[in-house]
Amino acid sequence: MSGTWAYIAQRTSAMIMAPLVILHLVVIVYAVRSGLTAEAILGRTQGSLFWGLAYGLFVLAAAVHAATGVRVVISEVTRWRGRSLNLAVSAFGLVLLVLGGRAVAAVVL
Amino acid sequence: MPTMSALNVSVWRGAADGRFETFEVPHSTNQTVLDVVTYIQRLLDSTLSYRFACRVGMCGSCAMTVNGRPRWTCRTHVTKVAPDLRLEIAPLKNLPVIKDLTVDMSDFFTKWQRAKGRFAPTKTRSDPVEKIIPDSQARQAADAGIECINCAVCYAACDVVTWNPDYLGPAALNRAWTLQNDTRDGDQRQRLRAVAGDAGCHACHTHQSCQEHCPKNLNPTASIAGLKAAAFRAALTGKL
Ligand code: SF4
Numbered sequence: 051m052s053g054t055w056a057y058i059a060q061r062t063s064a065m066i067m068a069p070l071v072i073l074h075l076v077v078i079v080y081a082v083r084s085g086l087t088a089e090a091i092l093g094r095t096q097g098s099l100f101w102g103l104a105y106g107l108f109v110l111a112a113a114v115h116a117a118t119g120v121r122v123v124i125s126e127v128t129r130w131r132g133r134s135l136n137l138a139v140s141a142f143g144l145v146l147l148v149l150g151g152r153a154v155a156a157v158v159l
Numbered sequence: 160m161p162t163m164s165a166l167n168v169s170v171w172r173g174a175a176d177g178r179f180e181t182f183e184v185p186h187s188t189n190q191t192v193l194d195v196v197t198y199i200q201r202l203l204d205s206t207l208s209y210r211f212a213c214r215v216g217m218c219g220s221c222a223m224t225v226n227g228r229p230r231w232t233c234r235t236h237v238t239k240v241a242p243d244l245r246l247e248i249a250p251l252k253n254l255p256v257i258k259d260l261t262v263d264m265s266d267f268f269t270k271w272q273r274a275k276g277r278f279a280p281t282k283t284r285s286d287p288v289e290k291i292i293p294d295s296q297a298r299q300a301a302d303a304g305i306e307c308i309n310c311a312v313c314y315a316a317c318d319v320v321t322w323n324p325d326y327l328g329p330a331a332l333n334r335a336w337t338l339q340n341d342t343r344d345g346d347q348r349q350r351l352r353a354v355a356g357d358a359g360c361h362a363c364h365t366h367q368s369c370q371e372h373c374p375k376n377l378n379p380t381a382s383i384a385g386l387k388a389a390a391f392r393a394a395l396t397g398k399l
C-alpha cells in the first residue's frame with residue numbers, strides 16, 4: 051500500500067518535472083544568450099508570482115522524485131526496507147526541499 | 160538420425176556450490192537441449208538430476224539456463240542456440256538449486272498464491288453459464304496472458320527478482336492480471352491489494368526481459384503495466 055503511494059508520488063512528480071525541466075533549460079539558454087547580468091535576472095524574478103510558483107513547484111517535485119527514487123534504489127541494492135527506510139528518505143526529501151526552497155526564496159523574495 | 164559430430168556439453172553438477180562437468184554427446188539433426196541432457200543421464204551418468212514431463216512445450220517443467228539464457232529445453236533446438244556445438248547447461252537462476260539441473264520451485268508457486276493467482280468463482284453449478292463476449296476488451300486482455308505454462312523462465316530472467324527476493328515476479332503478476340480481467344471472478348479487489356506495493360507490480364522496471372524470454376511469447380510486462388494503472392486508479396479513488 052505505501053508502495054503504491056510512493057509509486058504515485060514518483061510518477062506524478064516526474065510528470066510535473068518534465069515541462070519544468072524544459073522551461074528551466076530555456077531560461078538558462080535565454081539568460082546566457084542575451085548576456086543578462088545577475089541584476090537583470092533578479093530584476094525579472096524578484097516579486098514575480100510566476101517564477102516563484104514555477105520554481106517552487108519544480109523544487110517540490112524534484113525533492114519528492116529524488117526521495118522516492120532513492121527509496122527504490124536502496125531497497126534493491128541493500129536489504130533495507132520498511133518504515134525506517136521511508137523515514138530516512140522522507141528526511142532526505144525534506145533536506146532537498148529546504149535547500150531548494152531557500153534558493154527559490156533568494157531569487158524571488 | 161545420422162550423427163554428424165560431437166557436442167561439447169558443460170553441465171552443472173551439485174547444489175549452489177557445485178561446478179560444471181563436461182561431457183561429449185553425439186550431435187544429431189533436430190536434437191533438442193532436453194535430448195542432450197537425457198542422453199547424458201541415460202548413457203553417460205545416471206546420477207544426473209533434471210526435470211521434464213511432456214517434451215512438447217506444455218508442462219513447463221524442463222526450463223534450464225542454456226548458454227546463459229533461460230529456456231524451455233524440450234523445444235530448444237541445439238543448432239539454434241549452439242552453432243559452435245558448445246553447450247553450457249545450468250539450473251534456472253533466482254531459485255535455489257536442489258541438485259544439478261533441478262531447482263526448488265516452492266517460492267515461485269508460493270508467490271502465485273500470494274498474488275491470488277487462483278480463480279474465485281461467483282456462481283454455482285445450478286446457475287446458468289455466464290456469457291463471455293470474446294472480443295470485449297477485458298476478455299482480450301485475459302486471453303493475451305492465459306497461455307502461461309508456469310515454466311519460470313521469465314522469473315529466472317527478471318533482475319528485480321534477483322534484487323528483491325520478495326518480488327512476486329512476472330508470471331504470478333501476469334496470472335493475476337488475467338484474473339482481474341475475468342468477469343466471472345469474485346476476488347478482484349483483494350487481488351489488486353495483494354499485487355500492489357513494493358513486492359508487487361510497482362517494483363517492475365518495465366525492462367521486458369520476461370517478455371523477451373517467455374517461450375510462449377506472452378508479455379508479462381504489459382500485464383504488469385495494466386496492474387500498475389489499476390492500482391493507481393484504485394488508490395486515488397480510495398478503493399485499494
Ligand atoms: S519487465 Fe518487470 S517483470 Fe519483466 S523482467 Fe523486467 S522487471 Fe521483471
Ligand code: SF4
Pocket residue numbers: 306307308309310311312313314329330333372373374375376377379
Ligand atoms: S509467463 Fe511465459 S516464461 Fe513466464 S512462466 Fe508463463 S510461460 Fe513461462
Ligand code: FES
Pocket residue numbers: 211212213214215216217218219220221222231232233234
Ligand atoms: S518437458 Fe514439458 S514443457 Fe518441456
